[in-house]
Amino acid sequence: MTTSLLAAPPATPLAAGEAPTLEAFGLDPWWLILAKAVLIFVFLMLMVLFEIWFERRFMARMQNRLGPNRVGPLGLLQPIADGLKLPLKEDLVPRGVDRPVFILAPALATMPAFLAFAIIPFGPTVSVFGHQTPLQLADLPVAVLFVLAMSSLGVYGIVLGGWASASPYSLLGGLRSSAQVISYEIGMGLSFVAVFLFAGSLSTSEIVASQERIWYAVVLFPSFVIYAITMVGEVNRIPFDLPEGEGELVGGFHTEYSSLKFGMFMLAEYVNMTTVSALAVTLFLGGWRAPWPISLVDGANAGWWPVLWFMIKLLLTISFFIWLRATLPRVRYDQLMKLGWKVLIPGALAWIMVVATIRVLRNEGISTQQVFFAVAIVLGIYIVASYLWDAVRGNRRDAEEQEATAAERAGAGDSTGGDPMAGGYPVPPLDAPHYHGRNSTSKEVNRA
Amino acid sequence: MNSQLLAQSAVQAPHIEYGQLAPMLIVFGLAIAGVLVEAFVPRRARSAVHAPLTLVGLAAAFVATVLQAGTHHVAAEGAVGVDGPTLFIQGTIIALAFVSSLLIAERRPDTSAFVSDAASVPGTQEERESLVAGDVQTEVYPLTMFAVGGMLLFPAANDLLTMFVALEVLSLPLYVLCGLARRRRLLSQEAAVKYFLLGAFSSAFFLYGIAMVYGFAGSIRLSEIALAVSHSGGNETLLLLGLALLGMGLLFKLGAVPFHSWKPDVYQGAPTPITALMGSCTVVAAFGALLRVLYVGFGGMQWDWRPFMWGIAILTMVIGAIVAITQADVKRMLAYSSIAHAGFVLTGVIASSSQGLSSTLFYLVAYGFTTVGAFAIVTLVRDAAGEANHLSRWAGLGRRSPLVAGIFAFFLLAFAGIPLTSGFTGKFAVFAAAVAGGATPLVIVGVLSSAVAAFFYVRVIVVMFFSDPNPDGPTVAAPSLLTGAAVAVGVAVTLVLGVLPQPALDLAANAAAGLFVR
């Protein structure tokens, strides 16, 4: 059934080395599809192992340490040792948890992360055992929407894991993650819109094809910046790792998990990191196309070479994640929300307006330079004005806030006690059953 | 990619007749301007900015409507029909919204009808603090304008999808506004929740109806539905059920009888200016939409829907009039009276002729202005706890404040349909149209229930003028310029349409002559 969704009528397959179009999909024999699916799975698993090692070594370098270097050459086998150790630990399921959901949650977190990779193009059309096939499992006319849908499914694992654990830290982690992922997904979706406007398509292969001349990270730089921020928020990594913030929530949503289930959450996090990085490469960094000076070489974008370019770009994006982790502290919850709702979303909307206007004006025959000039002037005025506004208002507000906190301190000690919305941050009611461990409701579960 | 790009540039921009949509666009623009005012104007100055903005904007929208007179055109890619009856209804809605806005704008600290801080829990220290601080929830202005914009689109919608969207746009702000009364907030919040739940329910019915009708006709354009109806043969189950469900959704908004149960509670609980808005504008808009659906989309099957509408009209008139007798609260009584009047208007709808259409239009104008005036008076009779709505508190009002009681009595007589008031002219017009349309039994029921209705209107007059005043009874607040103007407009229109109805009747007849555009 799916094949008929992927592409309309059979068209002539393209020659090797050419950029595939949507028509090129859905023609593979079953064994090729299976092989691609298995390869993607294996690739992602290997990437996870590599990322764990890479992250530890890379961060260690940044911190003037050596990192793991005992198991295998350069410590390369360390992740495998870790990976073997983790499932062999005792699998604890605390009493009072919602068992089916508790077990389902890690699987729910992992699956969408793998699925989303199906539409990532690794390269152009190549020849495999005589079959011309694109290096991509599947492509949809709405492929990027599919990625968004999958990442929105991934949040279930975290939310449900947090809830089913019957522990306040886990619940808080689940709460935070649901709020965070929803907020950042809006920004992420909006950052794609400009790409769609320029590419005229939602299909990943066509988006890559349309970046033949110049990357969207250059043309649509604001979109790229917004995506880069939201992708970190989407995968819950530092500085946005509030759902599991060790310093404040012990481990957040996975506090109560151990052994293989915990391993699956870890797996999901790293696979997610790979997926959003691959998406960044596909949508903004030219996909599998060779970077500029190399692209001048004849044949750089043909055959199996593009896989190499893709991998290089992917690794660079992943090192960006690690760099962030080594550099930035965790933000506060309200800062996170403020950034998401008051900066990224309005910024993305304004930028989409600009892009759409430019597109329309270009269709009307006005040159891009003129448009950019006008836009630059307007933006400049806006930035200066908003800066002045903030400077004036911000000073006043800061003074007021200081006064208020001083007054509060002088007054009652714990002014937020018992308030479910303490100061505007979502906190479950403190008399909720979870806060007292075993309670009447959990006993009922045991009886039932 | 290239093919996609080509396809993209080949998409033609839709053709929008901005001039013909001007009334709606102005009102929606007002709503957005209101939101901007909320965002950028300091709290204390907001009311002072909102009120003139709203009134001037509505006046401009009215002018824009009048300028469209004579248009007979389907605008905005077929989504909106701009024609005589629609423009008449839109003009009526804007005028009534203007008068209601006068009441909404009434903002002396102790008489504002709206809550100080909607998020505070009733009866808490927080609420008291915000009351003392003199806060008011100024968001009512943009919300009202959103609702009015939806009301303007509702009768103009030429396809069921646009009509549904308009229905939601007009309903959603009203649900919120209902819960914003300053006094007796629990009652008000209860009313809002009831209205919301039942309204959501009726919206669901409406949507189901759209789905059924689409299943039959293969389109949701009213004109194409009409075409499908006229060519239909054989199985009409889908069509009939679809129409029934659509009708439920529309009749709910008018409060016709099996679907009226929300009306007394909501009218009583809502802040009185909002009750005035709902009692006048919403009813007018809902009748406009009902007329368009029945006349344009299902005109070809009037033999199918007329018996049902007969039943509904009879039930509405009789039950509205009879239950009103037992009411002891002025706003509840006016709610039941509004139900009964919906029944009277339905008799004009059933006539399904140009005459029926024009008489319905006239009735809506007459009834709308009288209603706004009557609710304006209700806001004036107050005691320490706010408005004194219980009828026993109104005893002897005629002796203490003869002018206010006299004006209210005049409105009640207009509701009752006594000659020399607009109510008489309106009733005469719809009943005449119904007789001409062959609905004589309906008219007899109508006349009888008018007589029953007259009983309770007169009862209120008797209570006001012929019983002893309560020593600690309510006082009549001196009407400010705004409320005074609202009352004056109500009186003037009621009187003029009663004494010199001909110009207005001619206008309605002119508007109705071209019928709805298809």
Add this chain to the structure above:
Amino acid sequence: MTPADVVFLFLGAVTLGSAVLVVTTRQLVHAALWLVVTFGALAASYLLLTAEFVAWVQVLIYVGAVVVLLLFGIMLTRAPIGRSEGLDSANRPVAIAVAAATAALLVTVVVAGFREAYVELGDPPAGTSGQMGASIFRTWVLPFEVLSLLLLAALIGAIVLSRREIQPPGESSDERPTERPTGPGRG
């Protein structure tokens, strides 16, 4: 019966079954999860009807946002694990009767209306994003734009009902918490 028909019937059964479980389960969070299954099966039906854009939007909005917000709301208030009392009411038989009657009516009407009708999906299928876009931004542009106003109005309404006025600083903010009722059922 083609394979597509079989899959469609299967999806219908899944939708129905999970919808029944939504209203019958005694556990609040499980009800939300069954709702996810219902929405997911609906999305799959859309896919089967070649309306892929609608299908993924269904997943994105309903599964990914609406139910997550629902869970968010549940967790912010009680989030009970295990059975909750009070999810049931004495009106159960009446509700069952009404639901059954409604279902019977709708099924009868739809069966009567479309007994033999078999709609070809067309080639290219009618649900592609290009066609959707063209029809939304041309034929249905007015309702589409008015919907944005509806959302704005809903947003304003929600803010009015839920956002507390921020008190001017220093105005007896230290004594207020003691007056606040705690627990659910507020505002």
